[in-house]
Amino acid sequence: MARDARADGAFVYAVRTTGIYCRPSCPSRRPRPESVEFFAAPAAAERAGYRPCKRCTPQQADRQRAAVLAACRHIDTHSDQRLTLRTLGRKVGLSPHHLQRLFKQIIGVSPREYQEARRLAQFKHGVRNGRAVTTAMLDAGFGSSSRLYEKSARHLGMTPARYRKQGAGLAIAFTTFATPLGKVLLAATPQGICKVSLDASASRLEAELRAEFGAAAITRDDRKLEPYAKTIAGYLGGSHAGLDLPLDIRATAFQRKVWNILKSIPRGATRSYSDIARRAREPSAVRAVATAIASNPVALLIPCHRAVRKNGDLAGYRWGIERKAALLAQEKKPTKTRA
DSSP states (O other): OOOOGGGBTTBEEEETTTTEEEOTTOOSOOOOGGGEEEESSHHHHHHTTOEEOTTTOHHHHHHHHHHHHHHHHHHHHOTTSOOOHHHHHHHHTOOHHHHHHHHHHHHSSOHHHHHHHHHHHHHHHHHHTTOOHHHHHHHTTOOSHHHHHHHHHHHTSSOHHHHHTTTTTOEEEEEEEEETTEEEEEEEETTEEEEEEEESOHHHHHHHHHHHSTTSEEEEOTTTTHHHHHHHHHHHTTOOSOOOOOBOOOOOHHHHHHHHHHHHSOTTOOEEHHHHHHHTTOTTOHHHHHHHHHTOSBTTTSOGGGEEOTTSOOOOOTTOHHHHHHHHHHHHSOOOOOO
């Protein structure tokens, strides 16, 4: 029912009334449950007399998924090498263009982005296990320190040396305050806000902050952050139309693209995950869009509550569906003017 592409290859479903079988991610209209029959593989569905769907071509799903997974395995074992689409395509029997399209459709990112993520993961594993930054850098396939620092600035949120020390030396101030939606925690570095989260318990929010930022120097500073807190509290009370505050957050290029789209959605309006994927020019990457939205570290400032299901229903929200509904209802009210 969720059209989850991760289930492609695990089974197919057939529709008795049409005589057609599809893969789980097929975009076609969902049939009545009583008309559905499940099979472990396309061949089993065809033996039962069903024809493959021309829209999702389920008879190719196993082959395509296997090729993409083979490409992933090759990248995993050769992350220190420069791998072109042509090289990968030859390894798995697909043209470069076809591999790029299938890879993004199934994995959610391009082969190049996947390799960069694997390299960075290998680097992180190396420094966590005591290797020098330079050694871990070369082992992971980064040809130069400038290349590593370029990637780490976006993905680690700190320099490689600081990451090796688990963020030691990073100064973060935080405050908590009450709102109609419960407690809000706001945390900031000297550069800007790095975290906004909501919960019923301020102590739980603080514990999560300290766990997330590990060895950073975290101190409570209500006075310093009071202007930011007042802006957010006013927004939740309906007296501010926007939340244009400085941010200090790191993101991949795709995450930043999705977050910018969220920020462009007008107050009180919503967009479906598929709408956001189309605006990001990645119409098949709906699941990747949902993942990018879920990884948003600054609730409210990047309005992930404005993302809904295709039918308009409220989907999962990290801070609770009730808060999501309350936020959308609040935004639909006229903005209050200050005396």
